[in-house]
Amino acid sequence: MKYISEYAQILFGIILASIGLKAFLLPNGFLDGGVTGIALLVNELVDISISYLLVLFSIPFIILGYFTVSKRIVIKSIISIITLALIIEFENFETITDDKLLISIFGGLFLGAGIGIAIRNGSVLDGSEILGVYLNDRFGVSIGQVILLFNIILFCITAIILSVEVALYSILTYIVTAKVTDLTIEGFEDFIGVTIVSKKYELIETAIMEELGVGMTLYKGTRGLGSSGKTEDIDIIHTIINRIDIKKMYRTVNLIDPNAFIVEFDVNSVKGGVLRHYLDKKKNKKLPAH
Structure with a gap:
């Protein structure tokens, strides 16, 4: 059932x-x-089906x-790319709008959502991410920098061969696609x-668990009081909450201790207790401290 669910979601992303x-x-012509951008650009220059070009240009990255x-990701990606090419080849969706801004935004939205859903289920629809992983592993170059450089070159070529206007709208499409892909992968939390x-x-430990219902990690620490040199053993509270x-x-902490020292930082990825808490919150379940 897990594999069926994964492939069903990948198919939905491809659609x-x-x-x-x-x-x-x-x-x-946006x-x-x-790899999708390369296939689209070549399709503008030569009369070759976009489906064939997608598969052809994906081969080196595969x-x-x-x-x-x-190997599992590679197999899923091969199936996904071929399926995408077949759908593009045989399905004729009606053109929804001629407004260039709407085309850039909603084209990027649908494409980004599809790519994001595929990636969440262990597949790749675009090989440039694989190139980024390879160069990062081989030379230590940031994956984001590789993809950004790859696309800067692509859009510069687009501006020279087609037009600056098409290149600018294509950049907008890429930005929307990238943001929606990230949002789809990381979720809305x-x-x-x-x-x-x-x-x-x-008191703060108890209040946070009762008022917010989140778990926390406690560190044994020593509280310094500046130049006076006085110290005091305390528990340092570390927790992760929804924004x-x-x-x-x-407000909860301030009511107990207005002078509490609070450090706030962004979290890129969360697995386990906190996510489970937010799912179980609707069921009024209390999670213990962790």
């Missing part, structure tokens, strides 16, 4: 990506970044992926890490 391409970008990522140092740590709850957390 969304094909809508973005066939209903928005292709009829209007490009995206990565071969590269064979040596850099798991936005978490923040918080570290709290206070003499009244016991929506951050103001409530500050």
Whole structure:
């Protein structure tokens, strides 16, 4: 059932990506970044089906992926790319709008959502990410920098061969695609890490669990009091909460200790307890401290 669910979601992502391409970008000559962008650019210059070009230009990246990522991801990606090419080849979606701004935004939205859903389920629709992983592993170059440089070159070529206007709209499409892809992969939750140092740590621990319902990690620490040299053993509170709850957390701590030292930092990825808490919150379940 897990594998069926993964492939069903990948298929849904492929359909969304094909809508973005066939209903928005292709009829209007707009490009995206990565391998898809290369295929679209070449399709503007020569009379070769975009489906063939997608498969052709993906082959080098798939071969590269064979040596850099798991074989399971490679197999899923091959199936996904071929399926996307077939849908583009045989399905004719009606052109929805001629407005260039809407084409860029919604074409990028559908394409980004499709790519994001595929990546969340262990597949790749665009090989430029594999190139980024390879160069990062081989030379220590940032994956983001590799993809950005790859697309800067692509859009510069677009501006020279086609037009500056098409290149600018294509950049907008790429930005929307990238942001929607990230949002789809990471989800809509936005978490923040918080570290709290206070003499009244016991009261704050209890209040956070009761008012916010989140778990926490406690560190044994020593509280310094500046040049006076006085110290005091305390528990340092470390927890992760949804950004929506951050103001409530500050109010809760401030009522107990207005002088509490609070450090707030962004969290890129969360697995386990906190995510489980936000899912179980609707069921009024309390999670223990962790």
